[in-house]
Amino acid sequence: MKKVLTIAGSDSSGGAGIQADLKSFSAHGVFGMSVITAVTAQNTQGVFAVQDIDIHVIEKQIAAIFDDIKVDAVKIGMVSRTETIRTIAAGLAKYKPQNIVIDPVMISKSGYYLLQPDAVDALLTDLLPLATIVTPNIPEAEEIAHMKIDSLKEMEEAAAIIHRLGPSYVLLKGGHRVGDATDILFDGTSYHYLESKRIETQNTHGTGCTLSAAIAANLANGWTADEAVARAKEYITTAIEHSFAIGKGVGPVHHFYNLYQKAGMLSNE
Template identity: 60%
Template sequence: MKKVLSIAGSDCSGGAGIQADLKTFSAHGVFGMSVVVSVVAENTSRVIAIQDVTPDMIEKQMDAVFEDIEVDAVKVGMLSTPDCMRAVAAGLRRYAPRNVVIDPVMYAKNGCALMDPNAVGSLIETIVPLAEVLTPNIPEAERIAGMKIGSRADMETAARLIHAMGCRNVLVKGGHAVGDAVDVLFDGTEFRRFEARRIDTRNTHGTGCTFSSAIAANLALGHDVAGAVARAKRYVTTAIEHALPIGKGHGPTHHFYDLYREGLKGMEREVEA
């Protein structure tokens, strides 16, 4: 079984962060592990508080995993401060894992900040160059590239600027644009577009976490970057289409829709037999 590590914040409401990552890994048939960098008291409506784990404890969690278990892919999510970023970067440089997917999380779905606004420079310097795939949404790409994005051509320009910062592939996600959901992947040479119809729902809590985790899982399973993105796009689109109306705000996506539709029925038939 392939093993995938999530390095991210914890979402107690279960829809985003490490909780969403582990659900996504399980849905893809890979074994999920975690390094908690921040504990976030949040729900579908708001972020109440954030408590960061110490850099030393972040590094020790990474040591515990890497010294014992072969890691086939890594997903990095919320890193709220430069200290968190430096600790994670040190561990990634030390162990040099393959297939590092970095989601530069800056805001929760409800707009609450999850990254120190002054930490973007540290993100660019310490984290971006370690990414096999970087997955910013439009607001994040605007902050990293230092430009406004108002069109698909702007998404491509931003992808070029971000790629020049050292990551191998940039996927600028179009979920914040209008019209169909179009994501732009740039590998330094060519652009690929991944398009899906936009689903009319407010229940999109954790979609960025889910998408990047699905990419990491598919890379671990042996797909190339474009193939991993295409498969992850289909998975997250299904999860959004069947999102769950849980909570009073932006509900979570349905990470196990296919399992609930097919797998549990099969298990019930076996029990009945």
């Protein structure tokens, strides 16, 4: 069994962050491990507090995993502070994992800034060059590329700008645009469009975390970057289509829909 590590924040409601990543890993048949960077108080209605983990504890978590277990892929999510980012970058430089997926988490759906403004430069200079694939959504890409994105052409332009920062691939997610949810994967030479219908639901909590975790799991399982992204896109589309109306706000996606279907556990859905 392949082993995949998530380095991210904890979501107390279980829909995003570490919890979503571990569910996504399990759904893809890999063994999930975690390095927790922050603890959040959040639910379907928003993020209400964040407690960052001490960088020495983050460093020890990374060492504890890599010194003992072979890591086949790493997914990086919420890294809110400059010192956290530099600690993670130093750990990755030391242990040199082969597959690194970075979800540049900046702002929650409720508008809470999960990446401190003074840490943006560290994210771009210390982490992005290490990435196999980076997966910004449109607001994140606008922040990174310093441009407004309204069209597919502008998505291509932003992906090219982000690619010059060092990642091997840029997956620019189009879910924030009006119309179909078209994502663009750019490898520095060609653009690959991943199209899917837009699913009319408000329950999309944890979609970015789940997708990037699925990509990491697929890379660990031996798929090429193009295949890993395509399979992850198919997975998250199904998870959104069968998402849960849990709580009073934006509910979570269904990480295990296909497994539940095979086990005959959907009669009470």
